[in-house]
Amino acid sequence: QKEVEQDPGPLSVPEGAIVSLNCTYSNSAFQYFMWYRQYSRKGPELLMYTYSSGNKEDGRFTAQVDKSSKYISLFIRDSQPSDSATYLCAMNSLDDYKLSFGAGTTVTVRA
Amino acid sequence: GAVVSQHPSRVICKSGTSVKIECRSLDFQATTMFWYRQFPKQSLMLMATSNEGSKATYEQGVEKDKFLINHASLTLSTLTVTSAHPEDSSFYICSAREREPYNEQFFGPGTRLTVL
Numbered sequence: 001q002k003e004v005e006q007d008p009g010p011l012s013v014p015e016g017a018i019v020s021l022n023c024t025y026s027n028s029a030f031q032y033f034m035w036y037r038q039y040s041r042k043g044p045e046l047l048m049y050t051y052s053s054g055n056k057e058d059g060r061f062t063a064q065v066d067k068s069s070k071y072i073s074l075f076i077r078d079s080q081p082s083d084s085a086t087y088l089c090a091m092n093s094l095d096d097y098k099l100s101f102g103a104g105t106t107v108t109v110r111a
Numbered sequence: 112g113a114v115v116s117q118h119p120s121r122v123i124c125k126s127g128t129s130v131k132i133e134c135r136s137l138d139f140q141a142t143t144m145f146w147y148r149q150f151p152k153q154s155l156m157l158m159a160t161s162n163e164g165s166k167a168t169y170e171q172g173v174e175k176d177k178f179l180i181n182h183a184s185l186t187l188s189t190l191t192v193t194s195a196h197p198e199d200s201s202f203y204i205c206s207a208r209e210r211e212p213y214n215e216q217f218f219g220p221g222t223r224l225t226v227l
Binding site (some may be wrong): 034036041042043044045046049086088090092097098099101102103104 | 112115117143145153154155156160202204208214215216217218220221223
């Protein structure tokens with residue numbers, strides 16, 4: 001079993017729809033949770049960064065962390081074709097800088 | 112967010128040559144930098160962790176004599192692929208972690224290496 005599970009998709013939605021992405025994990029020591037967006041042939045771009053449980057909102061993006069269920073989510077509201085990319089969840093613990101990544105979910109927003 | 116650059120963005124070389132890739136944190140000091148390798152349609156695979164002024168820590172299965180890492184300053188780390196072969200062709204990405212108490216990691220744009 002992988003430490004971080006993420007459905008690779010692909011996920012295709014019409015423009016304006018809400019995109020819902022999620023990851024589950026097995027290591028209860030994880031405290032820091034990140035979502036990265038990666039366009040084809042580019043490096044990952046940090047979208048959201050949260051510590052421990054709770055919600056965080058930034059523009060059209062909302063990140064949720066439920067440590068009791070070991071489950072994190074990313075919601076993209078009013079999706080745009082420019083949101084078409086691969087979204088990677090990542091996480092680490094207090095005493096380990098190394099990130100554990102999900103497989104990445106490929107999202108296509110249709111105009 | 113903080114900016115990390117990589118150079119070159121793309122390199123094509125002949126088998127047997129060595130290739131150096133630079134990773135720079137442009138607007139912050141990075142005590143720790145990471146080197147990843149990514150194959151098409153796959154997630155990132157950590158190769159090594161690089162701390163300024165000390166030897167890199169390599170992940171299991173990564174040949175340290177093949178992939179030489181130097182972290183000479185708080186803003187620069189280099190990865191040298193020695194005696195490159197076609198199987199080393201890949202997308203190499205670095206990331207940099209800000210100094211304590213920050214934990215965020217910022218990634219460079221990646222380097223596409225093709226070994227002929």
